[in-house]
Amino acid sequence: MKVYVEEFxxxxxxREEVVVITAQVERIVERSGVKNGLALIYVPHATAVVTANENEPRLKEDILNKVRALFPRGAGYRHDEIDDNANAHLANVFLGFHVVMPVVNGRLRRGTWQDLMLIEMDGPRSRRDVVVVVMGE
Structure with a gap:
């Protein structure tokens, strides 16, 4: 089995933003040389989320509004006594910091309307890392 790792x-x-990362991940999958296997897309951050969904502006706005409603800022979280970002940490825990997708015939196998997205919850940030691990044959 081949394992290929690349980061961008x-x-x-x-403060809160949706960034589409599909093209970068697809280029990494192509460079990996893996024909069939899995791609792990991981953000090593405690205040960002990664997911896959439709890249439509109104939906991205809906996503951010729902995340804000589920994890509102300034809701009396204990962690806010240290940093004013407990809501971002909670979003990361409950929504996730990685996605696994199949690689089929050398390409990321995603649904028709699925794009990979990093959801920033504690920005702006000059650098958010995305680690992609492609495994297979």
């Missing part, structure tokens, strides 16, 4: 970085401009 994105910057964010807002």
């Amino acid at each position: 970085h994105v910057s964010t401009k807002s």
Whole structure:
């Protein structure tokens, strides 16, 4: 079994933001040379989320609004006594910091409307890391 690891970085401009990362991940999968296997897309951050969904502006706004409603800022979280970002940590725990997708015939196998997205919850940040591990044959 082959294992290929590559990392890239994105910057964010807002406190909360959706950044589409599909093209970067697909290039890494192609460079990996893996024909059939799995791709792990992982963000090594405690205040960002990674997911897959439709890259439609109104939906991205809906996603951010729902995340804000589920994990509102300033809701009396104990961690906010240290940093004003407990809501971002909670979003990471409950929504996730990795996605696993199949690689089929050398390509990331995603649904028709699925794009990979990093959801920034504690920005802006000059550097958010994304680690991609492609495993297979």
